[in-house]
Amino acid sequence: MSYLQLDAVAKHYGSRTVLRDVSIDLKAGEFVSLLGPSGCGKTTLLRIVAGFDQPDSGRVVLEGRDISGLAPAKRQMGMVFQAYSLFPNMTAQENVQFGLRVRRQDAAAQQKRAREVLELVGLAEHAQKYPHQLSGGQQQRVALARALAISPALLLLDEPLSALDAKVRVQLRDEIRRIQQETGVTTLFVTHDQEEALSISDRVVVMHDGVLAQVGEPAAIYGEPANIFVARFVGAVAELPGVVADGSGGMVTVLGRQVAASRARGMAAGTRVYFLLRPETVRLGPPDAAGMLHGTVIARTFFGALTSLKVEITGGTDCVTAAMASGDAANIAIGSTVSVNWDPDSPRLLVA
């Protein structure tokens, strides 16, 4: 049985449809990310789960109980907001104790639990500081501790890392995952950052225009995008126009050349497809007749260990990006002609 079930949830603001019959099931202890661009409905969905917004139709079911009409205060959910949600008039410890205080727990139990969760997030020594005395990352960790202090049935994270700088974001991201695994709390995490979603989730829900574009494990979302939106939104991809040339032999005509793509097997000849290549699957080599495609290196972007080279395919304006070790990439000059190759199992084909 699902731990949390969102059943055909729909929401409109005036004439604008924000969510269209969204259904998701979460298992107990699962970490699920809602991933999508701004305006796709992911935050609205989270707010419906939290009870801050009401769905126009559909149900929110937690542990078999329909909580759609339940007030947020009665849902026993912990939520971490984007930023600035700590109560500024309370110390870190008082913030963490707040949920227990309004539950009229005795003071000693409140303090004990607050210490536990502050230690869990590594901020026990900052317990007596006010929010303005803490860094952005520390504030979000206190917010996380505050949400966990009430032992929530569900942890809701609304882009909690978006206001932090890159280094702190990665640290806190890993810490959130560690804490989630330690506590086993079922978590729904909203983000527009694909790297965040892919790196810490058990499953990722990609949303687009108020509908689910794909639900799956991070590797599946990245490697087997269900549609062109997911392929474009998650990770970098080169998108070439192709036509299946031989369905039995796994051959596709791309930019005038017949190239191998094992996923073409079983497809009808003549089917128009998006021929998708991830940068890490592309190999560049010296120009030779055996090359699948040929092109000219037109740009180079250095990322430290890796460098990406952008190659304009000969005879057109389409480009392919290859990600390779920076040491190898250094030997390929901008303007040089290269062959573009890949493993036949690598390209993903989506019917155009």
Add this chain to the structure above:
Amino acid sequence: MSLRPVKSAGPLARSGGLFTLVFMAPFLLYVTAFLILPTLMLLATAFLGKHGPTLHYVASLGQGQTVVAFRNSIELSALAALVGLVVGGLAAYFVLRPGMPRGLRSLVTTFGAVAANFAGVPLAFAFIATLGSLGMITVWFKDIGVNLYGMGFTLYSMPGLVLVYAYFQVPLMIIVITPALEALRREWREAAENLGASTWDYWRHVGLPILLPSLLSAYILLFGNAFSAYATPYALTSGIVALVPVEISNVLSGNVMVSQQTGAALALGMIVVMVVVMGIYALIARRVGRWVKR
């Protein structure tokens, strides 16, 4: 060990300081000319008689009529400030609530700006014309069998003055508290709610404590505003209710007695009251606002 010379401030910092001085100087001069010097002159006048230094005029502050005037002024100001604080604060809160009509806020703010400055003789006349013993509303009530003045109400009394003062205190409160109310973040309320807090819990533990420094400041402002009001109570009560500003006027331009020294002593007394009130405010504000970033 060699000593390094201390670096002097750069030219930019120096020019910044110069600009500050250029723009602050007129203000400082203004304050000196029209606040500090008059206060010092008041001080000197209050302690100087015809034959040199004297405590006579300051000692006269302890006389019966003067004590009553100070007590009335303080009570009236405290009460009028409280009415303004509560009514204005609640009005601003309801106007700013989500879902209220878009135009309502600008309407209330505009009205507030006008009404907060509508005091003095015109305001007194407006109330006499409506709630005076022969005022429009008084007569309407009488027509339907309700005799306000027969029931003990009179505009020319302390309750009447509080009612009239509310006319400019409430709008002033709306204007000064609106930014503080707007600064209450939606996330605080939602976080509290999410953690199981009721509306009462939220206001008790979060909303009101965050607003408290602003509410205290607003109360002091309203108190000072009421404490220094002169034209309205003078036009309304003609001295029936003894108030310090009216007493000062009486001793400076009255028909019975003219004594600049007594006026200066009364004004000095007002300054002392305000200093004490602000001292109490500073003590409380430090306590309730210890979480505020300074």
